[in-house]
Amino acid sequence: MEYLSIIAIALAVASMLIAIYITLSLKKSVGVLLDELAVALLIRKKSRRVKRYILLKTVCSEDADVKTFIRNFEQRISKLLGDIGRIECSLTIASISKTSNRMIVRVLGDYRCFKRVLMALSIQHILFGDCIAIPVRTSGLFSRLRKWIY
Secondary structure, eight states, X not given: OHHHHHHHHHHHHHHHHHHHHHHHHHHHHHHHHHHHHHHHHHHHOOXXXXXXXXXXXXXXXXXXXXXXXXXXHHHHHHHHHHHHHXXXXXXXXXXXETTXXXXXXXXXXSHHHHHHHHHHHHHHHHHHOSEEEEEEEEEXXXXXXXXXXX
């Protein structure tokens, strides 16, 4: 009889250890799935995407080249926005005037994207240093900024 009670206790302890192990491994798996779901929701979030345009004037030092600055502009701002900001906010150059060193940038995303891009514009010259992009005007319509580019 004693052996039966010892075997029953051993089986109970073993089943509890197995249950704890399964619970912990399940918790890790669920955590990974929830992280993937959060990233997927950030990527797919289509609600209230706003399109804003920013008119920028580029000012460079004498030894810096404006063309290389404009060519690398989107990459620089994307680096400052980070991975999540790059996913949420779409940043493209809509128009460039080479005579007046002005360009129009389109920001597509929720209302916070516009503020993040303006903040990245304000600090990008500290990190990269050769040129600065000064926001002149902002608008929701491209045609309003088109007359200011030349």
